[in-house]
Amino acid sequence: MRKLRVPRSPKVILGLIILGFFGLLMIFGPYLAPYSPDNTSFAPLLTPSAHHWFGTTSLGQDIFSQTLVGARATMVVALVAGLAATMLSMIVGISAGYIGGITDDGLSLTSNVFLALPGLPLLIVIDSYLPVNSRSNSLVIGLIIALTGWAWGARVLRAQTMSLRNRDFVESARIIGEKRIRIMLSEVAPNLLPILASSFLFTILYSIGAYVTLAYIGLTSTSVWNWGTMLFWAQANNAPLSGEWYWFVPPGICIALVGTSLALLNFGIDEFINPRLRAGGLSGRQRRRLGLPRRQRLGLTSVNRTASRTPRLSPTTSNSVSP
Amino acid sequence: MRLIVRRLALYALTAWVAITVNFLLPHFMPGNPIQTMIGKLTGQVTAQEINAIRLSFGGGLNQSLISQYFTYIGQLAHGNLGVSITLSAPVSSIVSTAIPWTIGLIGISTIISFFVGTVCGALLGWTRGSRLDSFIPTATFFQAIPYFFLATVMLLVFASNLHWFPVLGAYSQNLQPGWHWAFVASLLRYAELPVISIVLGSVAGWMLGMRNMMITMVAEDFVLMAIAMGLPKRKVIMAAARNAVLPSIANLSLAIGLVVSGALLVELVFNYPGVGDLLLNAVQSQDYPLIQGIFLVITLTVLGANLLADLVYLWLDPRTRTEVAQ
Numbered sequence: 049m050r051k052l053r054v055p056r057s058p059k060v061i062l063g064l065i066i067l068g069f070f071g072l073l074m075i076f077g078p079y080l081a082p083y084s085p086d087n088t089s090f091a092p093l094l095t096p097s098a099h100h101w102f103g104t105t106s107l108g109q110d111i112f113s114q115t116l117v118g119a120r121a122t123m124v125v126a127l128v129a130g131l132a133a134t135m136l137s138m139i140v141g142i143s144a145g146y147i148g149g150i151t152d153d154g155l156s157l158t159s160n161v162f163l164a165l166p167g168l169p170l171l172i173v174i175d176s177y178l179p180v181n182s183r184s185n186s187l188v189i190g191l192i193i194a195l196t197g198w199a200w201g202a203r204v205l206r207a208q209t210m211s212l213r214n215r216d217f218v219e220s221a222r223i224i225g226e227k228r229i230r231i232m233l234s235e236v237a238p239n240l241l242p243i244l245a246s247s248f249l250f251t252i253l254y255s256i257g258a259y260v261t262l263a264y265i266g267l268t269s270t271s272v273w274n275w276g277t278m279l280f281w282a283q284a285n286n287a288p289l290s291g292e293w294y295w296f297v298p299p300g301i302c303i304a305l306v307g308t309s310l311a312l313l314n315f316g317i318d319e320f321i322n323p324r325l326r327a328g329g330l331s332g333r334q335r336r337r338l339g340l341p342r343r344q345r346l347g348l349t350s351v352n353r354t355a356s357r358t359p360r361l362s363p364t365t366s367n368s369v370s371p
Numbered sequence: 372m373r374l375i376v377r378r379l380a381l382y383a384l385t386a387w388v389a390i391t392v393n394f395l396l397p398h399f400m401p402g403n404p405i406q407t408m409i410g411k412l413t414g415q416v417t418a419q420e421i422n423a424i425r426l427s428f429g430g431g432l433n434q435s436l437i438s439q440y441f442t443y444i445g446q447l448a449h450g451n452l453g454v455s456i457t458l459s460a461p462v463s464s465i466v467s468t469a470i471p472w473t474i475g476l477i478g479i480s481t482i483i484s485f486f487v488g489t490v491c492g493a494l495l496g497w498t499r500g501s502r503l504d505s506f507i508p509t510a511t512f513f514q515a516i517p518y519f520f521l522a523t524v525m526l527l528v529f530a531s532n533l534h535w536f537p538v539l540g541a542y543s544q545n546l547q548p549g550w551h552w553a554f555v556a557s558l559l560r561y562a563e564l565p566v567i568s569i570v571l572g573s574v575a576g577w578m579l580g581m582r583n584m585m586i587t588m589v590a591e592d593f594v595l596m597a598i599a600m601g602l603p604k605r606k607v608i609m610a611a612a613r614n615a616v617l618p619s620i621a622n623l624s625l626a627i628g629l630v631v632s633g634a635l636l637v638e639l640v641f642n643y644p645g646v647g648d649l650l651l652n653a654v655q656s657q658d659y660p661l662i663q664g665i666f667l668v669i670t671l672t673v674l675g676a677n678l679l680a681d682l683v684y685l686w687l688d689p690r691t692r693t694e695v696a697q
Contacts, residue, residue, distance in 0.1 A: 157384070161384055161388050165389060165628070166631050170670075177396050177659075260517055266654070279520065288531070289538070308512045
């Protein structure tokens with residue numbers, strides 16, 4: 049199999065570092081927290097200090113501990129939702145694109161309906177009917193979020209599958225008499241990998257946003273600490289207007305950083321799929337090193353030969369719609 | 372024409388799915404939420420009101436599901452969305468006073484954000500590889516922040532601390548609502564910060580999408596041709612941008628749903644009297660008829676906006692029209 053060459057641009061490296069950091073927080077965060085997030089024995093509304101790096105809430109809970117503990121629930125739900133939604137979009141997208149005919153019509157219609165339904169209001173309605181014990185279950189919440197977030201990926205994958213369907217290597221696999229399911233899994237799917245990865249990252253980004261939003265409006269159990277719940281309590285106690293910035297800024301920045309890292313990685317994938325974007329992304333220093341003209345000449349795309357030997361799959365990707 | 376009919380059919384189907392989900396949810400969720408709710412209400416409101424609430428969920432539970440479904444559809448057809456428990460007024464009248472605020476806020480923000488994002492994206496794509504590229508990670512950061520968090524920070528910094536903007540609400544409480552200048556000015560003044568928050572949150576998506584398309588477009592032969600012909604730079608950019616903007620417009624109808632989702636929470640942060648604020652209050656007081664009514668109204672409005680975006684695309688891209696003529 050061809051080795052995947054992910055471009056090592058500063059954007060991708062920065063994205064990997066940030067994501068790696070929060071990945072570690074997801075695993076070790078709860079053990080690193082200096083206090084229990086529910087411990088109310090400290091003085092209320094302390095500003096950040098050496099003892100309480102992010103200060104305390106109006107109930108005297110340590111905000112730094114809450115942020116560390118909250119990383120796990122937030123990331124786990126996003127991961128569950130991202131995995132489930134990507135699986136679903138893969139099944140629907142590849143079979144719609146490859147099988148065609150009535151199957152395609154039915155599956156495309158289904159994904160178009162889910163695309164047209166506004167996601168968050170639907171999530172709110174479903175979630176408001178959930179019994180309280182299900183609201184604290186990361187798996188249930190993750191799956192419900194996945195249900196509203198799979199359709200975009202399915203659509204992109206279907207389009208790409210259709211362009212692969214009549215390529216020679218798929219054709220020959222068909223003539224040899226390979227089973228349909230085998231062709232889809234081992235001939236078509238590997239060629240969708242960059243798009244699959246991009247749609248996975250986007251779904252995770254969407255899921256974090258959706259989960260945090262649900263928690264923020266009080267629709268997840270308040271017994272599970274996540275960054276959204278922290279924002280919920282900050283808002284409920286009027287922290288923004290009374291100037292207690294240290295209460296709501298840490299979880300918000302964490303959410304934004306995770307989101308930024310995912311989007312930066314997506315840039316890398318986009319540049320992998322479309323070499324023109326990659327050439328556009330070279331810095332002045334890199335260009336000089338490669339002997340390219342300092343300024344991009346109009347109408348001419350200077351392409352770094354050593355990096356561009358990977359085949360181009362599609363001219364555009366899903367970058368223009370963001371959760 | 373066929374394209375419009377196809378889109379119309381899709382949106383009609385989506386509306387039907389939304390209505391059916393809305394009907395089925397309370398009947399199939401564990402814990403029998405309708406019975407619990409009515410049990411809690413008994414003694415607090417008149418028997419007539421309980422009847423109206425029951426009817427909005429499809430009538431008595433002793434009837435079959437199918438007959439309840441038809442009762443429910445019949446109620447909807449008459450514009451009857453039930454009675455709000457907490458506000459004890461018909462849901463349809465509550466929602467209809469709130470929806471213009473939301474449509475105004477989101478409509479204006481989406482238009483501004485689309486234009487600003489597209490123009491900036493076109494320029495970023497044209498000058499790719501220059502110093503302006505370092506702007507991209509910043510844009511990504513704004514794209515990744517949840518709208519409501521951005522709105523909270525804006526509220527704290529610019530309204531609460533610096534006093535550049537009014538704090539909460541949609542207009543000054545000292546003014547009588549009406550179409551006179553002082554009131555309209557106050558409306559605009561109070562809308563500034565919410566609009567800025569939504570635009571900041573959504574502009575990066577348009578910008579980055581447009582940049583990517585523009586880079587692909589700049590390498591096309593017709594752009595080289597235009598440069599070779601010695602056309603002024605402005606004209607060349609316009610020609611490339613006109614082609615690059617089409618995917619953005621095609622995405623417009625998809626993005627509306629996402630923008631609406633984010634903007635609903637911005638209303639909560641600013642106490643803006645739209646459906647978002649209403650919905651979140653309804654969620655907190657478990658006012659099921661109101662939640663469901665708002666969900667339906669939002670969905671139908673989004674579908675209408677989608678259709679509008681499709682029409683714009685059809686008008687702008689001649690290829691879609693020739694396809695129809697075949």
